[in-house]
Amino acid sequence: MTLTAQPRLWVVVGATGTGKTRLSLDLAEVLRERARPVEVVNADAMQLYIGMDIGTAKLAEADRRGIPHHLFDVLDVTQEAAVAWFQETARATITDIHSRGADAILVGGSGLYVSSVVYDFRFPPRDEGIRARLEAELISSGPGVLFDRLRELDPATAERVDPRNGRRVVRALEVIELGESTHGAALPEEPALWHRETTVVGVSVPRAELVERLDERVVAMWREGLVAEAAQLRDIGLEYGVTAGRAIGYAQALAQLRGEKSESDAIAETQALTRRYARRQVSWFKRLSGVQWVDSGCDAADLVDQK
Numbered sequence: 001m002t003l004t005a006q007p008r009l010w011v012v013v014g015a016t017g018t019g020k021t022r023l024s025l026d027l028a029e030v031l032r033e034r035a036r037p038v039e040v041v042n043a044d045a046m047q048l049y050i051g052m053d054i055g056t057a058k059l060a061e062a063d064r065r066g067i068p069h070h071l072f073d074v075l076d077v078t079q080e081a082a083v084a085w086f087q088e089t090a091r092a093t094i095t096d097i098h099s100r101g102a103d104a105i106l107v108g109g110s111g112l113y114v115s116s117v118v119y120d121f122r123f124p125p126r127d128e129g130i131r132a133r134l135e136a137e138l139i140s141s142g143p144g145v146l147f148d149r150l151r152e153l154d155p156a157t158a159e160r161v162d163p164r165n166g167r168r169v170v171r172a173l174e175v176i177e178l179g180e181s182t183h184g185a186a187l188p189e190e191p192a193l194w195h196r197e198t199t200v201v202g203v204s205v206p207r208a209e210l211v212e213r214l215d216e217r218v219v220a221m222w223r224e225g226l227v228a229e230a231a232q233l234r235d236i237g238l239e240y241g242v243t244a245g246r247a248i249g250y251a252q253a254l255a256q257l258r259g260e261k262s263e264s265d266a267i268a269e270t271q272a273l274t275r276r277y278a279r280r281q282v283s284w285f286k287r288l289s290g291v292q293w294v295d296s297g298c299d300a301a302d303l304v305d306q307k
Helices: 020-033 083-099 111-118 128-141 143-153 155-160 166-177 207-224 226-234 250-257 263-286 300-305
Strands: 009-014 038-042 103-107 198-204 291-295
Touching: 009 020, 009 111, 009 263, 020 038, 020 103, 020 198, 020 300, 038 083, 083 103, 083 111, 103 111, 111 263, 128 143, 128 166, 143 155, 143 166, 155 166, 207 226, 207 263, 226 250, 250 263
Parallel strands: 009 103, 009 198, 038 103, 198 291
Antiparallel strands: none
């Protein structure tokens, strides 16, 4: 098998707990064995944050098998991980990797973040004044009032937005006021690839097995010190983080620290939310065309041999 001369973008996606990280490392090692330099780019929104390690199952530097990794620990917990920012930053990182003649492996389960990089995905314009007015209304009236307005103005978009996610509702209404027909959280029907030499691999695990894995992972996070990690991050502003403060596991750990939840309740809620999130991830990636689905224990060499 002969790889193309042009550097390739490999993309490893799937629900949390399916083994994406292991496959990305195995794939990188196979490519290196075949004299193909390769570097990994993170596409997990929460692994962007400094100090959010246990709750995101972030791969320790010592376990990265000597493979360069990018976009880990690049944001403080008080900063917002905006998708438009991630698209620009990740594409610049991949372009830089390719300029060195190396392949890039984009790996993560944050569907919107992955798709914004991989496909010809453009974001609607922004208006600071409109957003500030809508955010003030969100604070005074709550997300329900704004969501009812969104449902009246754009029912199709409202179906894709969690009515409890005030930021998403505000963004949708902002774009509508600017005369756009969508809030930008959906791909075109037939999305074009951003980089022509791209291979997208989806990792799947049978549902019953995945549920068991996820529930065990949550228990392990508490055992390994997630609450203590959340306490340290609270001291530097985690509770005020627009994105990080709502992360599954961390929000429940913070509630436990405040005495609002018992440990058992915090764990149970985190397990339920993690399972729900995994279902959304599977749904997102199943909608994409051109994804090569594999079992979590697949041989990475087979993926390379097919190119």
